[in-house]
Amino acid sequence: MAEPEESRKMKERLLRYERESRYLRKDSDQRKVLEEVFDQATLLAIEELVARKDLGELHGVVNAGKEARVYYGEDRGGKPVAVKIYLISASDFRKRIAYIAGDRRFGRLPSGSRDTIYLWTRKEFKNLQVADRAGVRVPRPLAFHKNILVMEYIGNPPEPARTFAESEVDEDDCAWTFRAIRRLWKEAGLVHADFSEFNVFKSGGERVLFDMGSAVVASHPQSEDFLRRDVANMVRFFRKRGIATKDADSWIREISK
Ligand SMILES: Nc1ncnc2c1ncn2[C@@H]1O[C@H](COP(=O)(O)OP(=O)(O)OP(=O)(O)O)[C@@H](O)[C@H]1O
Ligand SMILES: [Mg+2]
Structure with a gap:
C-alpha cells in the first residue's frame, strides 16, 4: 500500500x-x-x-x-x-x-x-x-x-508556555500548588513524583501541571517518599521566591487529612 x-x-x-x-x-x-x-x-x-x-x-x-x-x-x-x-x-x-x-x-x-x-x-x-x-x-x-x-497545547504555539520557573509567582500560585498536590493525592490517588517549578505552566491566567510520566499510584511502596519530596521541593521554591509558606511537615499533615 x-x-x-x-x-x-x-x-x-x-x-x-x-x-x-x-x-x-x-x-x-x-x-x-x-x-x-x-x-x-x-x-x-x-x-x-x-x-x-x-x-x-x-x-x-x-x-x-x-x-x-x-x-x-x-x-x-x-x-x-x-x-x-x-x-x-x-x-x-x-x-x-x-x-x-x-x-x-x-x-x-x-x-x-x-x-x-x-x-x-x-x-x-x-x-x-x-x-x-x-x-x-x-x-x-x-x-x-x-x-x-x-x-x-498549553499557551500560544509556537511559543512554549512559561513555567513557574520563568514567571513571577505569588501566594495564589503557592496555594494552587498545594491544592493540586492534595487533590492529586486524595482524589486521583497519585503522586506526581517530579513536581517542580519546571513542570507547572503559568499561562493565560491559568496554572497547568504537566510532565506526568513519573507519577505513581498511592499504593506504590515509595509513594509517600515521593509525596514528601514533591512538597519539600515546592516549599523550597516558594520560599526562595520570598513567598511565606508553611513548612513541609505541616503541608504533609494537611494533605493527608
Ligand atoms: N502540553 C504542552 N503544551 C505546550 N508546551 C508543552 C507541552 N508539554 C510540554 N511542552 C513543552 O516541552 C517542554 C518539556 O516538556 P516536559 O517537561 O513534559 O518534558 P521533559 O521530558 O521533562 O523534557 P525536559 O527534559 O526538557 O524538561 C516544556 O517545558 C514545554 O516547553
Ligand atoms: Mg519536564
Whole structure:
C-alpha cells in the first residue's frame, strides 16, 4: 500500500525541522540525533497516529530535551496539540524503573529500553487522564502510540508556555500548588513524583501541571517518599521566591487529612 501523502509530508517536515533546528550542532552529531529521533518504529508510529486521525499536522519543535522532543501540531480539526516524542536510544531508561515497578497498574516490568519507553508513554497518558478526571488542571491527553503522546497545547504555539520557573509567582500560585498536590493525592490517588517549578505552566491566567510520566499510584511502596519530596521541593521554591509558606511537615499533615 502506498504511504499516505499526508504522513509522508509530515515526516519530511520533521526531518527538515530537525536539520534546521537551532538545537543541533552542525557536526557529525546531526546524523546521530536524526537516527535517535526518527528510528523506523517512531516514523511508523507517527503514520499510525495520522491514519487513526489522532493527528492532523506537525509544525515544529517547541522543546528539545535530552529525553523527549516536544512538537506543536494540529488535530484533525485544526486545534493546536503538543506532540511529545520520547527518544528511544538517548534515554537512560533504568532510572525510570523505580517509577514503574511497584505501580500495580502495569504488571510485569519491561525488559529493554524500547519497551520501557513505550510503557512510560502509556503511563504518562494514563496519569494525565486520571488527573484530568479528578479535576487537576493538566494538558488534556488526546492519544498515544508507542513513544508518542498527543495532548492539548498549553499557551500560544509556537511559543512554549512559561513555567513557574520563568514567571513571577505569588501566594495564589503557592496555594494552587498545594491544592493540586492534595487533590492529586486524595482524589486521583497519585503522586506526581517530579513536581517542580519546571513542570507547572503559568499561562493565560491559568496554572497547568504537566510532565506526568513519573507519577505513581498511592499504593506504590515509595509513594509517600515521593509525596514528601514533591512538597519539600515546592516549599523550597516558594520560599526562595520570598513567598511565606508553611513548612513541609505541616503541608504533609494537611494533605493527608
Ligand atoms: N502540553 C504542552 N503544551 C505546550 N508546551 C508543552 C507541552 N508539554 C510540554 N511542552 C513543552 O516541552 C517542554 C518539556 O516538556 P516536559 O517537561 O513534559 O518534558 P521533559 O521530558 O521533562 O523534557 P525536559 O527534559 O526538557 O524538561 C516544556 O517545558 C514545554 O516547553
Ligand atoms: Mg519536564
